[in-house]
Amino acid sequence: MADVYRDPRLRELTGASVLVTGGGGLVGSRIVAQLAACGAVPIVLDRFDAYPQPVRDLFRVDRHGARVVLGDVRERATVKWLTGRADYVIHAAAYADVAACTRRPDTAFAANAHGTQTVLDAVVASPVKRLVFVSSAAVYGDGTPAGDGVVRFSEDRPLNPISVYANTKLWGERQVRLMLGGSGTACSIVRYFSV
Numbered sequence: 001m002a003d004v005y006r007d008p009r010l011r012e013l014t015g016a017s018v019l020v021t022g023g024g025g026l027v028g029s030r031i032v033a034q035l036a037a038c039g040a041v042p043i044v045l046d047r048f049d050a051y052p053q054p055v056r057d058l059f060r061v062d063r064h065g066a067r068v069v070l071g072d073v074r075e076r077a078t079v080k081w082l083t084g085r086a087d088y089v090i091h092a093a094a095y096a097d098v099a100a101c102t103r104r105p106d107t108a109f110a111a112n113a114h115g116t117q118t119v120l121d122a123v124v125a126s127p128v129k130r131l132v133f134v135s136s137a138a139v140y141g142d143g144t145p146a147g148d149g150v151v152r153f154s155e156d157r158p159l160n161p162i163s164v165y166a167n168t169k170l171w172g173e174r175q176v177r178l179m180l181g182g183s184g185t186a187c188s189i190v191r192y193f194s195v
């Protein structure tokens with residue numbers, strides 16, 4: 001077993017039920033594999049319509065698997081049922097193609113804003129201990145040059161989304177903090193760069 005899985009902080013994941021929205025996608029499927037390697041029990045909710053089958057095969061998440069639910073994050077009853085049985089939620093489902101979001105802002109809004117709100121509504125009313133929101137470095141825009149003229153990205157840099165996609169991710173971040181801050185559910189936000 002790789003050393004990273006021996007990190008004592010990961011012990012509480014042993015046997016824990018972790019709902020991964022978008023777990024059938026590029027990033028989500030890697031999260032699912034890492035969770036399984038930690039001894040957690042990942043449960044996937046995904047529409048499974050972002051890729052053709054040969055690509056899905058590469059991600060190795062069987063959409064007919066026992067812990068895989070074919071569905072949309074906007075389906076309230078499904079999300080409520082799943083969060084009611086989860087210890088943790090990693091919300092990675094999104095319309096994640098930046099150019100496609102610009103062409104189809106309505107679809108971006110539906111998946112990334114409406115979908116995120118549905119997940120948050122369910123999590124607030126559930127026993128989930130922590131929600132992790134998968135955001136994007138796109139919230140920084142092109143970045144701002146430091147004094148030496150070099151553009152560096154760090155968490156204290158100004159946020160300047162310059163695309164429909166980035167707007168939806170920043171809205172998601174703020175909505176997570178608004179709805180879960182001060183609630184019984186902890187939250188974390190991670191900003192991936194290009195994967």
Ligand SMILES: NC(=O)c1ccc[n+]([C@@H]2O[C@H](COP(=O)([O-])OP(=O)(O)OC[C@H]3O[C@@H](n4cnc5c(N)ncnc54)[C@H](O)[C@@H]3O)[C@@H](O)[C@H]2O)c1
Pocket residue numbers: 021022023024025026027028045046047048049050071072073074091092093094095096097110111115134135136137169191192193194195
């Ligand atoms: N890939 C990157 O470089 C990158 C960088 C920064 C952030 N992210 C974030 O990581 C997450 C995953 O992105 P990805 O690159 O793996 O994209 P992806 O398209 O490979 O995965 C997204 C998954 O979400 C699913 N999905 C989309 N809308 C859904 C809905 N309404 N209901 C249920 N499932 C739905 C898709 O079917 C897909 O399997 C997203 O939140 C994205 O914003 C990705």
